[in-house]
Each structure stands twice: as structure tokens, then as C-alpha cells.
Amino acid sequence: MVAKLTVALQDDGPFRLDVQLSCATGEILALVGPSGSGKSRVLRSIAGLYRPKRGEIINGDEVWYDPAKAVNLTPQQRRVGIVFQNYALFPHLSAIKNVMEALGDRPPSERRARAGELLDLVNLGGLENRNPAELSGGQQQRVAVARALARDPNVLLLDEPFSAVDKATRQRLYRELADLRRQIRMPVVLVTHDLDEAAMLADRLCILHRGRTLQEGPPFDVMTRPATPEIARLVELKNTFEGRVLEHQAGNDRTFFGWGPYTLETTYQPNFPEGSCVTWTIPNARVIIHRPDRPSRGERENPVSGIIMEFVPLGDWTSVAIAVDGLSDSPLFMTVPTHVAHRNDLATGKRINASLLAKGIHLMPLSHEDEA
Amino acid sequence: MNWPSLILSLKLAVWTMVVLLPIGIVLSRQLAWRRFPAKGLVEAALALPLVLPPTVLGFYILITLGGGSPIGQFYDAVLGRSLVFSFDGLLVASVLFNLPFMVLPMRRAFESIPPEVREAAACCGMSAGRILWRIELPLAWPGILSALVLTFAHTIGEFGVVLMVGGNIPGETETIAIAIYDRVQAFDNAAAGLMSAVLLIVALAAIGITYAATSSVGRRNI
DSSP: OOOEEEEEEEEOSTTOEEEEEEEETTOEEEEEOOTTSSHHHHHHHHHTSOOOSEEEEEETTEEEEEGGGTEEOOHHHHTEEEEOTTOOOOTTSOHHHHHHGGGTTSOHHHHHHHHHHHHHHTTOTTOTTOOGGGSOHHHHHHHHHHHHHTTOOSEEEEESTTTTSOHHHHHHHHHHHHHHHHHOOSOEEEEESOHHHHHHHOSEEEEEETTEEEEEEOHHHHHHSOSSHHHHHHTTOOOEEEEEEEEEETTTTEEEEEETTEEEEEEOOTTSOTTOEEEEEOOGGGEEEOOTTSOOGGGGSSEEEEEEEEEEEETTEEEEEEEETTEEEEEEEEEEEHHHHHHTTOOTTOEEEEEEOGGGOEEEOOOOGGGO | OOHHHHHHHHHHHHHHHHHHHHHHHHHHHHHHHOOOTTHHHHHHHHHHHHHSOHHHHHHHHHHHHSTTSHHHHHHHHHHSSOSTTSHHHHHHHHHHHHHHHHHHHHHHHHHTSOHHHHHHHHHTTOOHHHIIIIIIHHHHHHHHHHHHHHHHHHHHHOOHHHHHHHTTOTTTTOOHHHHHHHHHHTTOHHHHHHHHHHHHHHHHHHHHHHHHHHHHHHHHHO
16 A cells, blocks of 8 residues: 555635645654644644645545545545544543444444454553543543544544643653554654654654745754754754855865854755855754863864853753853853763853764755745 | 413423424524624524513514414415414414524533534544534533423413413413413412412422433533
8 A cells, every 4th residue: 555645735814824745654744833833724624624725635546635626525535533632532422432433334233342442452441431531631542542543544643642641641652652553554644843752753744834834854854954044943953053154175075164263064065155154053962072081083073162151950961051262142052961961060150162063063044034 | 270271381382392492403503613694693683582572572473473464374375274373373483482592502502512522523434413413412412401491491481472472362372371360360369379389390390300410411521
């Protein structure tokens, strides 16, 4: 089966929508964006619960939505499984009856057994006869997943399904979703505003902002190589600065650029002509600390020094902001393991030497946000 | 005790509920979930019987349905009898008069169903009819029950409209509320008292049933 979901949606007006995305069978696509970016509207359009002005939704070789050709399949005809943010369980029906309602295609004699199997699949065996109000948030979410899977849907849609449960439950549900996906074969679209969640669960990530899809790709690529400064901001790359390209050395696979008084090197990125201004970014984790007791080759790579202006331990990791010498108005952020921070005696006000790993530096055009 | 009047009132109340229930379900769902042009106008028209003096409403119904009106003439031509001063006329008036009592509680009940629950039902492949039967009605039924009880109690107690449209024909259009008035006018306080007591018990029973039913639903959904 090579069914693939392709979606193109456009809406005008204050709630503009301009979305292109696709999701292959067996793939999890995370749709990520801040609140109000139109994520849920995209999901509802796929389900047939919202009709954008223009666009096309095709699943495999079946056209679900094409207003130009007056095609608009109902949610019933599309066979999508959807898990809503608040689960939207039928409050007056028990867990098993919630699932059985989605098994209307099957002979009545088979429904109870199949619903039981689905509840077992999501580890809810034994709680079949409880009403939603008697289940915890995580259990309700599992009923919703079982109900969504009951129709053998063409597409599984998850609308922020982990936002209403506590952290421990969420971690468990992540693992369960990872297990579950090995057993189901369909495109899965996951809407979330949590980048870590998207990076953990999804095969591909699609960034949505103000109703527009900005970039789509593997999570690591999108989160370390954003196409624009706007996306860099959306994927929370704090280290985003401006610089000027100085020289390309194709043979050495190197591009040199100036950042204040520093000349930094990165991998060969010839799209930006020498002399042009660029925005550049580096993930916090690609800024590494120099250890006075054990010098390493990395110290020759883009060394910078400065004063620690902010030191925030966050459990196992510590966030450090450095006022770089000569560039005190643009702090450089790095994340170090807390034990490393202690061993190196890091603290606010202390001097620190660090390297920016050349491979981690990514160049982008200057910000165009004002035009957007 | 004027048994024919009590039976007539009960019959009128039951028929009003039977006619209004489907109308109310259709109207209240539309008002709860749809946006359409002139929605405000429809809402105002529905609420009008709440504020209009019953005699005024009765007067307009009498004029609209009377023998001189097109509706009255059509009815006479088809069924060979007058619409006003008959049980049929009473029923029409009662249905109109009770519209807000049926629609408003039901509308609130349907409004309280989260839209996602209905959307989830559609995504489960349930047909519109099945969603109504399996999801909407069970979730809205305390409101529907309240609407039925209000309509019932209101029909039993209605005086002005019934008197205007039905006249006061014993056995035909003399409801129990009118009969009580009649007995009081004739200084027959014993009969009036008995009939009033019966109405009081009916009203208490109706309210009791509603409270019992809705509170048990409340416990179930918490």
C-alpha cells in the first residue's frame, strides 16, 4: 500500500490559510506551530469538519476535497480516526461502548469483541465498563485512540493529544504511541505546539505560522537548519545573529563569515555571495565549553570568550548565557550538563571560553519578517 | 369534580407535547448550532409568547384561524368544521403558545453538548440520525424532559388563550382552568377547591419527576 495523504489548503481573510503538506503511510507528520497558527484548522479540514475556500485533499487515489470540482466527502465517507485535544468521548457511554459506536460497519455480533481487542491494544483491558468520568486523563486518551482506530481509518489525526495529561503520563503515552505505530499502517498527522514532543515522535516536521506552512522536513533538519530566521525563532533557536560572508573555500568545505570582531568558519554554504549580510544560527548544544584541564582540538574551532551573565540549572542540564567579548548586546546561549558546569566551576560573572562547532553553524537570509 | 374538563386538559397537554416535541427538537438544534440569516428575528418571534399577554395572543390566533380567514376557510373546506371553538383550534393555539417553553430549555440542552463530541461522532462514521439518537438525545434529555414538563404544566394551566380561541364549550373546549373559574363564579368553592388540589398535585408530580430525573443524570456525568 503506497497511499499518501496530500493536502493543499487556502483561505483568505483574517484567518488566512496557505498550507501544503503530505504524509505517507506509516509516517508520523508533526504539525508544529504556536497557538492560533491554524494547526487545528488544518486537521479539521482533513477530517472534513472545516471547509477552506480553496484547496485539495487527496488520500491515495481518492479525492476527499476539491471545491473547484464540487467534491467534498463527509467525515463519515473519509474514514478518518481523530483524537481531539479534550478527547471528546461520549460522556454517557462506557469505554467499550464509546469504541463500539465507531464499529458501525461491522455486524453487531462482532462489535463487542473487536472493541475489547482495541481497548486491550491501548492497555485498557479491565476498564471496559467505566464511563469516561471514572477514567483518568491518560485512560481517557487511550479510549479516544482506540475509538479513532476502530474504523480502520485511512488517516489518523491527533490534535494535541498529550496536552491534557501530567508529565509522567505523557512520557508513558509517548512510548505507547511509538509502540502503536509499529502495529498500524496509515498516515498519522500529529498537531502539537511542543517541539520536543514533535522531535521525539515524528518522522517529519512541518512548521506552521499564521496559517502558512513554512518548512517541512525531518525534525533534526528543521530544528537545526531552519530556512529563515522566522523559522529559527519558531524552533526556539536562541542563538540567532547577523553576520557578513567573508570568503568561500569550496576545496576546504569552508565558508568564513564575520561576527562582530570574530571571524567564524562553517561548512561550505555558497548560496550567500561573499560580502553579503546573513543571519546565522547555532543550536545551544553545539556551543561547547573549553576545559582548562583537558585542551582539545575543538578549541581551535571558532573560539570565543566572554563573561557568564546568566546561569540557570534546569535539572540535568544547565543553561548558560554568555556576554561575548566585543558583542555584549547579543548573548550567546549554551546548554551544558549540570555536572560539567559544576566541575568547571561555572557561575554568573565568571569568564568562560567556548567554541562554536563549525558543523553546527547554519546560514540563512536576513530576516524578512517585516514583509510577511 | 369536572372530570370531562380534566380529561380535556390532559388530552390537550399530551397532544401539545406530541406535536411540539419533534418541532422543538428540530428548531432548538438549529438555534443551538447553526448560524443563519434572520436568526435573531426567529429567536424574538419564538420568545414573543413569553411577554405577550395571553389574551392578545389569543385574539390574533382567533383572527388568523377564524371562519373569515383564509386558513379557517381552507380548514372548513377540507374537514367540514370550524378551526376556532374546537379542540383542533385549541391545539394549534396551545402549540404556538408553548413554543418558547419547549424550545428554550431544549436549546440550552443541545448547546451544552460540546461540538467536538458531535464531530467525533461523525468521524466515527455515525449517520446524522444515529448521532441524534445515540448521542444528542441521551445527552440533551434532561433539558428535553424539562421542556416537556414545562409545556405540560403550562398547557394545563393556560387560561387566556384557551378562553379566546376555544370559547367555553363544556366537553369540547372547557379546560380545567376555565372550569375552576366557572365554579368560583357560581360560588361552588368546594368543586373549585377539589379541582385546584388535583392540579396542584399534577404540577408537584411533574416538577418532582423532572428534578429526580435530572439530578440522577447530573450524578452520572460528573
